[in-house]
Amino acid sequence: MVKFSNAFIEREVFKMLGVRDNSVTLGPGIGEDAAVIRINNSYMAVHTDPVTGSSNLLGWLAVHVAANDIATRGIRPRWFLVTLILPVDYGENDVVNIMRQINDALIEINASLVGGHTEKSDAVTRPIAVTTAIGIGSRFIRTGGLRTGDVIVMTKYAALEATAVLVSDFRGRLMNVLSEGEFKEATSLYRMVSVVNDALAAAEYATSMHDPTEGGVLQGLLEMAYSSGKLIIINEDNIPVLPVTRRVLNAFNLNPLTVLSSGSLLIGVGENDAAKLIGKLRDMGINASIIGKVTDGEPGVVVKGRSGEQFFRGDLTIPDGVIEMWLSGNTSEGSKA
Known part of the structure; x- marks a missing residue:
């Protein structure tokens, strides 16, 4: 799509x-x-x-x-x-x-x-x-509810969906890349794509929630920033990525921040509530960490990385490399489920 x-x-x-x-x-x-x-x-x-x-x-x-x-x-x-x-x-x-x-x-x-x-x-x-x-x-939470001073909490890991899909639909191209154990681990990640438990647990504290799908974590953050009229600043090193995900994505030269990421949940939360939220999620066995903060400024996302920082406007649409691969029709396992 x-x-x-x-x-x-x-x-x-x-x-x-x-x-x-x-x-x-x-x-x-x-x-x-x-x-x-x-x-x-x-x-x-x-x-x-x-x-x-x-x-x-x-x-x-x-x-x-x-x-x-x-x-x-x-x-x-x-x-x-x-x-x-x-x-x-x-x-x-x-x-x-x-x-x-x-x-x-x-x-x-x-x-x-x-x-x-x-x-x-x-x-x-x-x-x-x-x-x-x-x-x-009885109540609801908006994507566009971020407030200045909020922090962004992310659950689980980036690109879980992309990893599971690539080892399922493009398995042949990974045969010489992954070990048997890595194949097993990557294949099992499809079991982690639900954020229902994450979101229902976070609702007590959240000012905003969004699940990143097409375009990955970066697209999800852009949509939160744009709908809230805020600037989000993130540190790329703080975004958790599984080692097996990096191996799979490296084989296709894909960025874990810009590919299918169902399974992760992006949560805006007041800074004073962040530790309580993270503790609650971790008690449920859900990895969670702070990846950035919300401030005033042109709606968009600043990504701080080892090679500097880059600003992305909030109204951008990020191309998703996994979807582009599907469009090419070059899967290794045929078309049937």
Whole structure:
């Protein structure tokens, strides 16, 4: 999936949204993970997302990617609808394999599939899943809620999703790079792509939450900065990256800050609450660390690295190297899940 620029979406798409509805508490916005609709004294979070790249992990990612966007509102995802559009050479066994992944992912987060659609079409050459996720809560958190003086806490590690996808869909190109043990470790990372537990635990302290997907941690930070009207300053050395992830990404000359990163959660939190939040997450077995701070300035992200610092404007769209590889069609394992 290649996204249109945020500037285009904001300039053209957001002006064509139908009639105004006063029940819509939070509608479309750059970086805002889910719409929020007020129903009596509760808030319903709704989100839809496609998975258009990974074939081998399609069902698993279809649930977790959408679930994460509800959870970043501080609301538990409960109900899902999935549309599957499959190439014409797919058979019933292929559908069963995808549905098995969907079922396993739903069980993991204690959620239900309540509807959807399945078809084969000559319009696609790879399977596509489009998922709608829904949850209801008593309050919600915005992506655009950062305050001056907040710090940015990140859970787990950058590029977990990219690592798992690359060893699944491009395994042949890594045969001479990874040991058997490293293959096993990298393959298992798909089990870490959910941030539902991270987000629900962080909701007590968070001023803002966002899960980085396409474009990685950097894109996620840019969207937080842009939607909040703030400048985020991060130290690249503080962003945790697993050694096996570095080995996998180095084989494709990819940057861990700019590739698929479902599994990590970016949290804005007051500096005085950061230690409590990190302690709570670590008690749950979730790695968490401070990677940067929020200040006033032109909305965007300053990345401080060993070779200096670089400013990225908040409205930039970061190209994702893994998605570009999918678009080339040069996978090593074929197209079926």
